[in-house]
Amino acid sequence: MVNKSNKDLLGLIFLCSLLKGASGQTDLHVFSRDGENISLPCNNALNVCTSTSWIYSKSSKSVTLFEKGIKNNDIKRRERLSLGSDCSLNIYKVTTEDRGGYTCRQFVNTKKHTDINVYLHVLHVSPSSTQTEIRPGRSFTLSCQLYIHSRYPCNNLFTSVGFELVWVNKAGVNLRSDSRYQISSSPHHCISTLTTTLLHEDDNTEWTCQVTKGNKVETSVRYTVTYSGKKTTF
Template structure:
């Protein structure tokens, strides 16, 4: 009963902090597919008094991930979560589903040791994209999936966070006239649209999130790869077959001629040898 009351009280405290906006959580950012470590502060021996909890948003409730240093059974994403020797929470191959509010609690301290709001950056081509090849219009969408208790508008306009498209060298693409950059701060989205060129194959474009000092919090890249059209592939195969057939035909037609020439050359050489032998015999008879 005492344990149950303790967990209920803990959940109530988290809920109150979310409602009042005084959770004092640290904002952390991770790219889709990346790994991240959430610190829990002072680490007791063996983490036996450590509890990690998670909440997607104010209305989604709280889920216990680790209790008394042990992973809870049957939790979603369980195979991608682990507890470090210092009681840190490790999240592997993050997805947009990992965004949320994470809290670490040490029973013996009777207080929160960590409160983290995790946000995940994700990039994908437009859902209407039908082909990726030179001459086609191409659109990439970059979205920051934030903890559901946060407003994207306040996040970008009050805290000064920005989403930016850059090339592999880190140069901002917005001033380049061949790129159309548009953003929707209320939805935490920035898009890049351009007409693909031949040299864009295997080109990397990167979406990154920066703070007011232009420090990069995290980034995620997309590499353009041209796909070979099936009809083009068939045409290439047909051309290759024609070349092979042509080579075979040339070989078949020229082989007898080559053999005949070799025979003629050999006979002429043999005749020259015979003629030379005859001449030498005549000279020897005359000398006698």
């Protein structure tokens, strides 16, 4: 029987093996939010993209997005993908479905190539209430989830590598220090929820969920509460 300490060690070894590419290079982590335009770097790119392929993997499936500079016409999101002049992969209006692993494969010749792995994680915030329920006196909950590659143990990504989900107000103050807010986290599922009872002065109040590592903010999603039938904006 494997005890808890051994399980934690095995989990850490598994994560470290994922963080290293086959060539010994450290894999890249890119964080984005819904609707953002991003560019995934191909750090091993040569001078021309005709030797560059991009391969996408999610769960146990993989699909070629670009093969030696030519886009695959049989993929659903082809209109949102393009190659940059440096052979980076541009994704227009990112969604949570774009999360996963991306491999930039650079062909040196017909038999030899090098790979670099880029893992895209997408942050999403959503309310538990409908717009008509967002008013003073009501309990209000926001859910913040980081959508990641299914191969990554979410708990280890946060506890071992050091990423965190943090709620802050407009001034950047961590809301965990304010007893008015109940914040609960589920690191196994990369989710953090914020719950509070809305006050009259919360109209146009802004709360932000951030992905941080140390003092660095990797990405964030802002949510602004509005009353009187106004739309809630992101």
